[in-house]
Every structure is written in structure tokens, then in C-alpha cells.
Amino acid sequence: MAHVPAAERRPQLVQAAIDLMAREGVDAGSTRAIAAELGVAQATVHYTFGTKRDLYRAVIEQLTAELVELVRRAAPDGPHFEESLRLMAGALWQGLRQQPGRYLLFIELTTYALRNPELHEVLRAHQSDLEQTAAKMISDVAERAERPLAAPPVTLARFFLAGFDGLALRHLVIDDDASATGLEHLVAATLALAGEGRAATGAVFSTPAPRA
Template sequence: MGRIPAAERRAELVAAAVRVIAAEGVDGATTRRIAQEANAPLATLHYCFAAKEVLFAAVFEHVAGQYREVLTRNDVHGDVATTARALLRGVIEWYLANPDFGAAIVELISWGQRQEGQQAEMVYNEASATLRAILEAAATAAGQPVDPDTIDALTYIVSTLSDGFALNWLVFTDPTAAERQIDLTLGVLDAWMAAHLGNTSAPAASPSQASPAKLVS
């Protein structure tokens, strides 16, 4: 069997760290356990990452990169409302398809806030910067005069709605309820955009589609 390139091995170890953190939390993500998950010798992990903190820094960078990729992939190059809706749906569907990644993000953000560095803020700041840039480009391309404060507010709304959906999904893991919750979440975004951007490109979800009791069942 040929020797695995260092860059590929590092990527495997980072991916393994995400899986272990999702399953066992940060405290359970020892270097030995991560190496085992990656089917790599412990010595290889220490060769690729001089310390656990260095590995976790790479994990945070990976998380930030995933956010950028998801947002970029769901940029539909439409007007502001259409683009914002597509971005929110894209992130939500990504969380549904990658529950381990979502669980790892919650663990990492909580852990990162207790450390001296600003890794958790870095993830959010990079995601917000990417989201804001996409929305600004959509406004320019569509010839929509949207002021920077409104773009900032829309960036915050999309981020907050996706985070809230993700936490609910991680708690209840009910696919049927999640499908209704997607419509409800998008409806909240539609209502905000109707008030601040004018008519949206897609109709808001009807509140009658799901009662609060059903949504958290």
C-alpha cells in the first residue's frame, strides 16, 4: 500500500476529529481516540499536528470552510429575497444531511468560547462575511437599493434562523417535523423581508401548516 500524502492524512484526521467530537464531545476527543477513528497510528497524528490545540485549530478552519462552501453552493444569483431564501434553505438542508457535523459544531463553539483564543468567533465572522458578500452582490446585480444596515440585519436573521433550526433538529431528530419546520422557518424570513425589502420572490409559508405543539413533537 502506497504512502498517504501528508495533506490527505491531515484531512482524514480532521474529519475523524469531527466525528469523534460529535459522538463523544470535546472531552472525549482524545488524540488516541481520533487516531483510532482515522485508522492512523497515534505517532502519525502527532507528526501531522504538534499538539491537540493545533489539531482543533485545523478543525475550526475546516468548519469555517464548510460554511463557506455551503453558502457559495447555494448562491442562486437572484434578487436579494430569492438569494436569502436559497441560502437559508441550503444551510438548513445541509444540517439535515450532516447531523454529525452539526453536533460537532455545537460542541466546538461551546468549547471554543471557554478558551483564550477566538476560534468560535472566527467561524461566525467568516460565515457572516461570506453571507453578507453574497447578499450585497445580489442587491447590486438586481439593481436593488438595499442599505448596508438592512444587509447586516438580513445576514443576522438568516444566521440566527439556521442556528435555531439546527439546535432543534439535533434535539428532536424528527425528519417529518423537520420538513414542516423548514417551511415555518422560511416563512419567518419571508415575513421579515416583506417588511424590510418589499415583496419577496416566494410566498411566505402559511402558519396553519404546523402548530407549535406539532413542531416540537
């Protein structure tokens, strides 16, 4: 097999680990199994990451980057604050429904990291990245809509993300209409906290109609 530089091999191994563990769980993510997933020698995994904790750290960082990018891609460019927030929430919900294994994997890794102080900072960075990204998007949308916010953007972001985490976990346990309805209420509550003045619900995760 041709030599592959470490800078190229590392993301390949991280992706192989994510694919494997999202499918079969964290316990299945041995270095041997990850190596087999990519079709390389087990020593390659040890050489690239050193320890399993280093590998888990890289996996958490990659999952964080993917989620942040999903939020950024969902950011609409329209001037309507309520519509924009609903579209962003809908994009996150679709991501959960399309790749539930990745969300479940992050929950598993979160539990593991909370019991390993060496990984606490990775979790803190993950939470901070999501909150700051969401806060920036909320701030940008409010600015385009030329409307003041009744609460700081980061407060709105934390409120929404905390609620979404709970709904995501419920969806993984019980996939029914109540979780989707809960998302509609979460968006309405976030809008009310932002000073929207009402808490009406709407179709949060439906596909928006094409604009003329």
C-alpha cells in the same frame, strides 16, 4: 506503511476527527481514537498537531470552510431577490438535515472553545467568515435585482444567521414541523428587514422545480 507527507496527513487526520466526533461526540475524540479512525499510529496525531487544542482549532477551521462553501454553492444567479434568499436558506436547511452530526459537533466545540481563551479567535474568525460571505451574497443578489436594501447587507446576514442558529439548535432537540415553519418566518422577517415590504412565508426548503 508508506510515508505520507505532513501536508497530506494533516487534512486526513482532521477529516477523521470530524467523522469520529460527529458520530460519537467531542468526548470520544481522543488522539488514540482519531488515530484508530484513520488507521495510523497515535504518535502521528501528536506529531501533526502537538496538542488537542491544535487539533480542535483545525477541526473548527475545517467545519467553517465547509459551511462557507455550502453557502457559496447555494448562491443562485437569478435576478429575483426573494427567490434567491429562499434558495440560500433552503440549502443551509438541507445541509443541517443531511449532516446533523456536524452541526452538533460545532455546537460542542463552540462550548469548549468559549471556555478556552486560546480558541476564542478561531470562533471569531468563524463568525466573521460566515457573516461576510452571507453579506456578499445578499449584496450581489440585490445588485442583480437592481433593488436598494433598507438595511446594510451585513446587518441582514447577521440577523438571518443568528435566527438560523437558534432554529438549527431547536431542530437538533425537537425535529418537528415547527422548526421548518420557523425557518419560513425567519426568511420572511429577513425580507421585511431588507425592505421587501411584506412578510409572506413560502416553501423555503423545498426542492425548486427545474427551469425551462
